[in-house]
Amino acid sequence: MDRINFRTQIISGHLQPPTTDILLHVTPCLSYTPPELTEPQPTFNTKSLRKLLDGQSADIIDYIFNLMIQSPLFSPKNKGGRVFITPDYNQSMEQQREMTMRRIGYLRDTGLFNGWFEKPAPDGDLWMFAMAETVGVFDHSLGIKLGVHFFLWGGALRFMGTKRHHDKWFKSTETFEVKGCFAMTGLGHGSNVRGIETITRYDASTSEFIINTPCESAQKYWIGGAANHATHTIVFSQLEINGVNDGMHAFIAQIRDENGNVCPNVRIADCGHKIGLNGADNGRIWFDNLRIPRENLLNSVADVSPDGKYLSAIKDPDQGIIVKC
Template sequence: MLPMERAKASFEVARMSEALYGGADAVKRRRFIMMPAAQLLYPEKHEWTREELMKRSIDDFINIHKDFVQEGYRPQRDEVSWMGEIAGNTGSMMPHYGLFLPTIVGQGSPEQVATWLPRALNFEIIGCYAQTELAHGSAIRALQTQAVYDVETGEFILDTPTLGAMKWWNSNIGCVATHAAVYAQLIVQGKEYGLHVFMVQVRDENHHCLPGIELGDCGRKLGDNAIDTGYMRLRGVRIPREHMFSKRQYVTRDGQYKRRVSTGGDSGKASALAKRASYLTMVQARAGMTSLSAGKLAAACTVAVRYSCVRVQGFADTSEGQSYRSAENQVIEYQIQRSRLFKQVAICYAMRASGSWMNEAVRKLSDVANKSDATMPEIHASSAGLKGLCTKLSADGMEDLRKCCGGHGFLLNSGIGSMATDFVWQVSAEGDWVVLLLQTARYLMNARRAALRGEQVSGLAACLEPLRDPLFKISSARPSTPQAVEDLLNLDLLLQYFQYRTLAATTKVGERLDAKMSKGMSFEAAWNACAVGLKRAAESHIYYFMLRNFVEVIRTQQDEHVVPVLERLCALFAVQNMVAGELWSGLLPEDLIDLAEEAEAQLLDALRPDAVALVDAFDIPDRVLNSTIGRSDGRVYEALYESARDSPLNQGKGKVPFEGYEEVLAPHL
């Protein structure tokens, strides 16, 4: 079935891959990255114990990375998310490289970096990122771990003074880490200095816990179990003064707290630069998570689209009284199925575009690291919501695609079975999605207020420009009503509608917020009373942001066969969002919705011949998919059967029917 599908495509798959990943070079680099890891994926891994998963993930990670790193290789921006895409599980080494190393580089003084970085790169020390506590995750400012400076000995004394203060969810502290970057409240001579980071050695040379330190694994999780996410209790643990990370501040031997100033001497500028650098790091990390969300969703799309072309189900002619051998439909022919599949493919391409756009933005911003750039706060604020929304959309999308595979999607060997559950912690971790969307909302409210004051608002917030006019009314801002389906395939008009939605949602909730505060509510109370609306405004904005980035990326494309297909996907992304109705309440006239429904139907038909080619273009090797039902040769039933035969439950046959048979069943039969 699949070769037939591939023959229908309107574009060359290789050209589409280049569009997705940013050129032929990038595609090559991506394949190169995928190669070694792809050789280390195991179809039978779903049957492994946690211990086995952990062991192999550690071994594989070190084997793949050590030589490269020693030869001086440092991954480029997008390479990290490609690596994440292949790794079936996070594994205990990922946080070491992904969180601990950046902490050294980002928070360490030059001497600290020189001491710790080479050893960490070389796996001589294994580090953990120890921020979250049992009782505190999102509210970082309220972490309870203390680092009290002892001026007598020149040491910090670290404590997790209560049960809730115990460090928790610290990836790889359970069994593996030797060191931890511990976030703690710095207290010097009774005075609180806020959160700081400390390097703490947690295990000795025999890998036993050091005195005063209790470590353990938090228990089995919903997914992603190759890693020993753990807890850490500290009781009077003393570390040298030099183990406070001190790129920007330090404590003197006699207990004075000092900020470092840049060599230039201008401390205001220095702190602006520091802020800028930390913004850039965050934006970069979020761009990475956006790309990763796209990459994981791409794998699910690949499985579900291919399977939906192979799966035939239901007679083409539904009248009664026919033979059971009558001709049937491929399930992708069913409009609802196709709508669900292509919705995710479109979201996936849109996310990928936003990931690339953000990477590009980071690159540009880094180039001008000394110039002030007005778009920085805006990109930073959008990146928060983008991480929040994209991880959420990706997890939801994988699960819906799994459902599209019917019963077979429930088997782990389908490859799509546990995709969502292995991924979904990312919606909560590194910023809970709701908390992040509220950050974006806060930015929008500020931008709105600036516009109302008549100030210029830049970049994406430019959609709030109309607010500068004191006579502005939202009802007059609605873009022209499309007259025909074709109008709704026009990306500019679609963009205008998304822009209008942000403007309307921001205005509406902003006015409500103002009204509550002017009635005497505190900021916190008013904010909370409007929070549902604030989240809606932020989501509207992020969709607009994604659509805009998608359009911008398309405009840089040249291939005459690729561009129209991307335009269709982009229009579908927008039009399905309108048809679904969420976040659009009251904003779209009924005629427009009728047209949008028609546009969706047309786009689903127009994209139909390109279905398999669109997912082939994700360029995910079979070994990475690790899927019986999504394999590129389409031999779904053979693969399901072979994999089932390997089920451990089928191995004992002939001897005992199953463990416990004699005991629990035979006596009754």
């Protein structure tokens, strides 16, 4: 019975609005030393193994690794004539988050992300995944931050948006003028998009969508990048027009200004210290009738006309991104 009461108290805490910016007590990380600095050299042929594992991506991985070992941000260490890089997991959560963003800034300044959205498949896709793998092997927090920004935020723009979104957002995403996150997961439904409780309604008088978090279980939860750095997010929400639910759609919403201040009608809380990946800032987001332009609907398969007519070539609600409950 005590165990049930304890779990009930924990769940109740999740359903209450935050009363402080610090939701969890900070616990120091465990002491960590990378094995490559303490273990002996392997006895097998590492070049043959690497050729098998990395294949045609080996040159890309070497290029990115060489960029990293040139910067003290990646803590390069010379051991036996070889250079190793490793993050310091003994830093505080705040230090790890700040260092992750400084590393992203360095990689951006080297031009690593230039032309991200212009690289043709399949070679472009292999390049992107090799980049994600390389930075993730160094520090998974860095891989998560870049993955959320480029693969989730950027991928939604690419595949769910159209030319108007590509023209407006691609370049600023590559330069990190815009820092994106991906607000699909919710406290009450996890990643079950049919169960999304966020509601967006269209106001034809102003040509705006109005995004609202109607209850605590509808809050966007565990959103990577939201706690500290993201300026914009992709919001997954039920779309209602004239009282009719037209299913789940995705919208672009600004959540912070250029100075990092949280936007009006948006509330953000920090998920706090985690057992790992503390360089990635997970957060919670609420929307209080946030107004966004009509053009911020990602409209690759469905759109809303200025006068409020719902337009879609998809008739089956189980197809595409339109999911009707």
